[in-house]
Amino acid sequence: MRIVSQEWKLSLTILVLALLSCTPFSSAVSRKTNKNINTNVFMSPKIELSPGSVSNKLYFDVDFPRGHISLKSFNAELVDDAGNSIPLSQTYLHHWIFLRYHQPKNVTHNSQSGITFVRNSGFCQENVFGQYFGLGSETRGTNTYIPDPYGIEVGNPSEIPKGYVEKWMFNIHAIDTRGVEDKLGCIECKCDLYNVTKDEDGVALSPNYKGGLQCCPDNSKCKMLKGFLGKKRSIYLKYTVMWMTWESFIVPAKIYIIDATDVLKISHNSKGKSLEHDCKIEYEVEPCSKSNVNGSDCVDVKRSSFPMQKGGYFIYGVGHMHVGSIGTTLYGKDGKVICSSIPIYGNRSEAGNEKGYVVGMSTCYPQLGSIKIHDGETLTLEAKYNNTIRHSGVMGLFYFLVAEKLPHHHL
Template sequence: MEFISNAMILSFSILLLLPKSRGTTSKIPDPFAIEQGNPTKIKNGYEEKWLLNIMVIDTRGAQDKKACTQCRCDHMNLPKDFYNVTRDIHNQKLTTNYKGGLFCCQDNLQCKQIEGFQGPRRMVSLRYKISWVDWNIYQIPIKVYILDSTDKVRSNGSKILHDCLAEYTIPATGGGGDSPHVQKENIPMEKGGYLIYGTAHMHSGVVNATLYGQDGRTLCTSTPKYGTGKEAGNEKAYLIGMSICYPQPGPIKIHDGEILTLESRYKNEFRTGAMGHFYIYLAEELPQ
C-alpha cells in the first residue's frame, strides 16, 4: 500500500502501534488524524511505503513456554558461534551477559523442544484493518511519539541525544516481595502539544506503566488485560491488551521542553526481554 501522489491520513490505526492488538484500541478520535503521503513532505527521489514486520514465537513442544516467550537465550537452540557474530543495538559484539530478548529470537531460531516432540509445519497469518480518508480542512494533524523507559538521555551541547535500549532484563535478585520492579527514566520533550491518546507496549508480567508530567501530574496510566480462555486472543495468563487514555482534548497539555517521567512496572521476578514503551499522540492545536 503506497501513498505518494495524494495527501491521505490514517483515521483508524498504525501498524507500528498495535501492541497486543486484539485487546488494545488504536482508534484516533475525530477530527484528529495522522497524515500520510503528503508529497510536499517526501524527499525528492524517494517514495513513501509501508512496512509490516511480524514477530511470531512458536511455543509448541517448548520445554518452558514462559522462558520461550521471553526469548531466554539458555532456552533457545543458538548456533555455537552466536556470541561471536551477533551485534547488539549499539553494533557492539553481544556478550554472554546478555541473558535474553530480541537478539535470541532472531529468524529461524527455535526454543528447545521436549524430547521426541514433532509438530507439523504451520502457517501463521495476521489480519489488520486500515481505514483512511482524504485530507480536508477539518482534520487536525497529530504527531506520534514513542517513549522508552530505558532511554539513557544525554546531551551534546544544546542537542538532546536519545539512547534507547528497547528492552531490559529484570534480575533474579530484584528485591522480591510484593513490590513491583520499576524501570524509570526522565525524557525531555523538545516539542509538546495536547495529549489526544496514550497507551503502553509491555509484555506478560506487567503491572502497569505511567507517564508523569514535570510537575508530577499523571498524564496517563496504562494497565494490562490478561486472557482467561483458550481461544485466539484470549489465551489464559497471557497479556492480551493494554488500556488506553482518551483525555478530553485540551485539559492535558505537554509544554515545549517539558521533562516527562516514564515508569514501567513488572512483577519482581527474573525476566528477559522486558519492554516499557509508551505511545502518545499530540496535537499542536484543538478544534475551533
Template sequence: MVLLLSIIMLLTSTTYSNYLEPDNHIKSATFVSENFEIGPGKIAVKTFLDIEFPKGHIGVKSFDVELVDEDGNSVPLYETYFHHWFAIKYFENISMSTYIEQYHDLRNGIIFQRNQGTCQGYILPHYWGLGSESRGTSSNLPDPFVVELGNPTQIPQGFKEKWLFNIMAIDTRGALHRKGCTECRCNLLNLPKNFYNVTTGIDGKPLSRNYKGGLFCCQDNLQCKLRKDFDAPKRKLSLRYKIRWVDWDEHQVPLKFYILDATDRVRLNGSTSIHDCR
C-alpha cells in the same frame, strides 16, 4: 518497556474489503500480508516491504492487526507468541524499485521516515506497532484527529511513499520451556557455535557472553528446545490488517507519534540532549 503517547500521536497481500462507512465518509479496507512458514519452537523474524496501503493524500483513523492462519482464523497466543509488529514508513527511489524488490536491499534507494520520538539509530522507528497486547486494543482516533499520510509536498521528488512490516513470531507448540522461549532466553535456543563472536549489540560491539536473553537471541529460523517426541505440522501465517481513513481536507487535525523508551539514559552535550534508548 515502550510508552506510546496517544495524546500526541503521529503519525500488503489481498484486499478483503473496501467500502465507505456511513460515519463521516470514513473508508475502510482489510488486507492480508505475505505469508511466512513456522513450525513448533521456531522463531520467525520477517520484514515485508511495500505492503498494501490506501493511496493518495489521506488521514488515517485506525490501524488494527491480527495474526491469522491460512484459513483466516486468529492464531492464539498460547500457540504462537506474537512478540511484535511494527509498521514503518519509508520513501523509495522510483528508479531503484526493481533492484530493491529483487535484492531486498534496505541500504540503497530507501529513506526511512521515523516517528517523532527521541530514540536514535534503528531503535523504535515505527508508527503503528505493538506487541501481543495489541489484540483487542483499539487504535481509533476520534474526530477531527487523523494521521496525515501521502502529502505530495512532503515526498522527495523521484521517490514514492511506502510502508513495511517488521514482525517477530515465536511458535511455542511443544516448547520445553514456553515462557523462556517467548523471553528469548539464549540457553533455550540452538544458537550457532560462533554466535557471540559474530553478533553485535546495539552499540555495534560484539555481544557480551553475559547476555542471557533478549532480541539478539531470537533470530529468524532459530529453534527453541522441544519436549521429547513432540510433533506438530508446520503452518503458514499472515498479518491481517484493517485500515480506516478519510480523504484529506482542511477539516482534519494531523497528529504525530512520539514513542519513548523507559530505559532511555538521557544526557546533555552542551545544549544538545542525547538519548540512549536501550
C-alpha cells in the same frame, strides 16, 4: 548491503534480513464504514512455521492505502489459512511494526535502493522505535482509534521529495510455541533455550545477557519437549486500516514512542547544548529477594525523564509491555499523571483471551484540550514489572499522540 544501523536493526529485531520478493500482497476487503471513513483489510504473505521455530522478517512495499490521507486506526492479528484467529498459546506474536519510507520512482519491487525512512516524532536515537504503528501480544484487545477531528497525516505530496514515492514496510516477529519445553522462556527468548551464544555478527554475547531479541533471530528454534511431533503450519498477519482522504478540517496528530530505558546525555558544541538519547530497547528484570517473594516489594521499576521540546495537546496514549508487567505511567511537570496504561491478562483459552498472556493494554482518551504538554516540559516514563521471577528481554514503551493545536471552534 546494509541499509540501516546496528541499533536500527535491533529495534526491529532483525538479526537476519530476508525479503520475500516474489509473494504479492493483496487486499481482502475495501469498504466504506460511513460517509468519510474507509476500512481496508490486508493479508501479509504466507509465513511458514514449524513447532518451536521463529519468523522475523522485513517486508518492503506492502499494500497500504495510498494518497494524501488521514490514518484513523490500525489493528492486526495472526490468522491461519482459513482466516481463523490463532491463539497466543500456539503462535506468540512478539510484535509487528509498520514503517514509512520514501524511495525513488521506478525501482523494482522490494528493492532497498535509495530508501529514506520517515520516522515518527519520538526521541530515541537514529531510527530506533521510528515506526508509525506497532503492538505485540496485546494487539487484539487494544484500542487504536484516533478521535475526530484528529488524524495522522501521510502521503502529503509537498513532503515527498521530487522523483520519489511514499511506501510502507513491516516487520513481523512470531514464535511457534507448540511443543516447546518452556513457553515463558521461549517467548522471552531465553538464550539457553535457543542455544544462541553469539550475535548476528558472530560476536560472543555477554554472559549477563540471559535473553532478549538477539537470542531468537529469524529461523531459530526453541528447545522442544522430547518426542514431540508437529506439522509445519501457515500463518498470516491480517491488518486492518481505517483512513479518510485528507481534508482541511482535520487536525494533524504527531506520533511519539518513548522508552523507559532511554538514557539522556547532554553535550555541548559550537552550536550550544544538545540532547542525545540512548534507548536500550529491552532490559532484564532481576528476581527479587526470596524473603520478599510473597510480599508487595517484588516490583521492578524503570524510569526515564526527558524534556518535550515542542509540546501540544495530549489526545491518546498506550503502553507496550510483556508478560509480568504491572503497568506504565507517563508523568508531566510536578508529578502530574498524564496517562497510565495497564495490561489486561487473559483468563481462558480462546484467541484474544489466552490465560496468562498480556491480551490488551488500557488506553487514555482525555477530554479534548484538557491535557497540554508545554514546550520544554520534562516528562517521566515509569514502567513496572512483577519480579517474583526473572523476566528477560522486557520492554517498557509508551506510544502517544500530540496535536500542536486545537480545532478552530475550540480556539
